Amino acid sequence: MTNQAVAVPNKLDGAVLKIAGVVVLGAIMSILDITVVSVALPTFQTEFDATYAEVAWTMTGYTLALATVIPLSGWAADRFGTKRLYMLALLLFTLGSALCATADSIGQLIGFRVLQGLGGGMLMPLGMTIMTRAAGPERIGRLMAVLGIPMLLGPIGGPILGGWLIEARSWHWIFLINVPIGAIALVYAYFALPKDNAEPSESFDFVGMLMLSPGLALFLYGISSLPETGTIATPKVWVTMLLGAVLVAGFVLYSFKPRHPLLDLRLFRNRNLTVASVSLFVFIIAFMGAGLLFPSYFLQVRGESTLHAGLLMAPQGIGAMLTMPIAGALADKIPVGRTVPFAMALIAAGFFAFTQVGTDTSYLLLCGSLFVMGLGMGGTMMPIMTSALRTLTNHEVARGSTLVNILQQIGSSIGGAIMSVILTSQLNGSAPIPGLNDPRTGEPITEAGAAIATQHGAQLPVEPSILQRGLEFVADSFATTFWVGFALVLATFIPVAFLPRKRLRTQPPVGPDADGGDRVAAPVMIH
The missing domain is CATH 1.20.1250.20 (MFS general substrate transporter like domains)
Structure with missing residues (x-):
């Protein structure tokens, strides 16, 4: 010892x-x-x-x-x-x-x-x-x-x-x-x-690749098309999502048969990995999806330049940089189930302010809320990923990190699509301006559309009272969308409640693995 x-x-x-x-x-x-x-x-x-x-x-x-x-x-x-x-x-x-x-x-x-x-x-x-x-x-x-x-x-x-x-x-x-x-x-x-150590190569799972990679691509293509179409009823959306989901489901059923599947779903027998993965997936949908709209609010409602919108987002990163090193050190000593809920509470508290946004909400309030969210984010994402990988063996780490990254990618795409569709549907409810059409599409320009265009420097023959009404409508649309994001953040507390609250052994005991071979604990590289 x-x-x-x-x-x-x-x-x-x-x-x-x-x-x-x-x-x-x-x-x-x-x-x-x-x-x-x-x-x-x-x-x-x-x-x-x-x-x-x-x-x-x-x-x-x-x-x-x-x-x-x-x-x-x-x-x-x-x-x-x-x-x-x-x-x-x-x-x-x-x-x-x-x-x-x-x-x-x-x-x-x-x-x-x-x-x-x-x-x-x-x-x-x-x-x-x-x-x-x-x-x-x-x-x-x-x-x-x-x-x-x-x-x-x-x-x-x-x-x-x-x-x-x-x-x-x-x-x-x-x-x-x-x-x-x-x-x-x-x-x-x-x-x-x-230097890489040469190891006996595993057989490549061609059948799994023909199901999983196209399945993920089709499913994410359908999701990515949602903001453009605005509805799931369009064949471009539901057909590709359905085909993708069928292929992914087929892979899930098939993946337990080969000895070396393309994606090792047997790792989910590890309860710690499963709980951490579900927590991370829900968190990514909630936070990353809505997080993409924070700069959009500054651009479309407040009329800020791209550079200024980026600078206004900086407090979130500053907050996260303060807590992330602390959370990383604590994750090696204290079970993440005892720290992550407090970090999630900070995210929820900061997020709530964005459900109240208007056309002139104080920047001090919004930047302060972003800072609080950053403090919470620094104590959430990395500790959950640490919990997911901690008990994996050396051979399982590559497969485990692949699983985690796939869930991150899918969660980010789903979250972004959900928030974009909700915001778009809200904005589409704005009243059209009689006699004013888009020269490219011929479609009537709405009060919200005119307000956004004016914020970016366009000169439209529209009364100031109409533009103000449109701007208020845009702000309300963002607030409604942020309420959905806030609800998803609260939903993250459910899987987080199941994160380990007791100290875990970081190196699993040697024993038979799912393939019938010997499980060897992850070696420590000594320099």
């Missing part, structure tokens, strides 16, 4: 932090890229003379590529080694970024975004696997706090960086900025990551 205590240092040593630096660089690129591109959508409409539905595919195509490649990450990590695969993912993402900057049509940009997504989809699950193996189970909490840095920088820094680059340079630079970072990360990864 004494030797084991010496072998597992209490703090993250320099060698582990060096490895963490590689992973954080890759994660920053992939997560930052999502929010940076979302800011550029109006610019793409102007540059490529495209509709919003067309430019939205620059986001949807990236998401579908993520959904396709993430299930392969666990098998590929075991087959080829995490270092080789991580460097390949970095190369694909960097190459895709460079090509995106050369696009001269919306079709080319969408295609290059898919290439980016194929690389970006592997960066997070592989990064989690590399870091967990490097530090050992005793230090997962502190390690997850380090990995949480890019998850915070993405939503906060994305709008700020994207707005500044577009205003100061051009839209090309939101992609070009990834090229030097990617090159540095590649060289860094080559020297910093430990």
